[in-house]
Amino acid sequence: MTRLPDSRWLMLAFSFILLSVWHLSQGPVTLQVTELSQLQKTILLDIRLPRWLLVIGNGMALGLAGATLQLLLRNPLAEPGLIGVSSMSALTTVAVLYFGMLGMSSFLLPLVALAGGLLGLLVILLLAWRQHDVYRVILAGVAVSSLAAALMGLILYLAPNPFAFQEWSLWTLGTLANRSWSHLLLLLPCLVLGVALLASARHLLTALTLSEQTVATLGFKLVSQRNMILLAVAVLVAGSVVSAGIIGFIGLLAPHCIRLLGEQHPQRVLWLSAPAGALLLLSMDIITRVISGPRELPVGIVAALVGAPLLIALLMRQYRQQVI
16 A cells, blocks of 8 residues: 655645646636736636636535446446436536526526436436346436437437527537636535535445445445435536536546545545546646637547547556456
8 A cells, every 4th residue: 555655746736736826827827926906806707716716616526426436336437427426417408407497606506406306316326226236327328328319319409599509519528718707606515515415435446446245244224325426426427517517527636636646545545536637637727728729629529539548558557457
């Protein structure tokens, strides 16, 4: 069992500071750090700072959700989109907007997204959980995710006007553009609640590295505590979806980044995946702002373009390890 050496901690801290300064400096207006004008203060406090905090919060939420699913399902390739929570959260959000039930910045949107995520989880539990088979959970999640994506595509096709289509489609692409403090306030309660639920179930997540029979003998209530862990994942993903849309691969890659740095203990991988996810999303958001033209490229597209090749590399690495 290894810990991250101090030099690597310093490297991560330096990377975070460097990327944060770079992120806050991105934009058409150059900020003079020594003497900010009133316009520059407004840009920093009302546009760039909430976006930076939203990037950090979303990265932490997705990193934690991905690490949790990888521990719970004993699958190093698991991520939040795998069990359909992201798609169901986005589907219910777009549906209530389509029927005009809520506004774009309503504080009820997290509850709507959470209800959708929980509905997806309920369907998965009914389809697979009685058998306690993680492969059935994964297959059920893929089915729910595909169905939600199809229904969301239908709603977008029936959008009343092109502007509504463009606005709603952001939930399927994932974007951090034009975000404000109101979006951050949508995310924060979900992030705090999700972290609290995971903290209460941290011992079970550690024990799940053992066989299920061994875990059962340790006195854990597997079904109820697993459901609570899935609830924590749903809460974290719902907060991310209503504040930024569906952003894939962050939850998959963050735990692997920590393992590649030499950390293997389950609890430390879990909690260190939060800052790792923040660093990954921060890097990807910087890429979107550097390469974008008149219209900013959604960060979800960049995450897929970067994450898909890395996923292929992880699959090939896992295959070579099995062969050897």
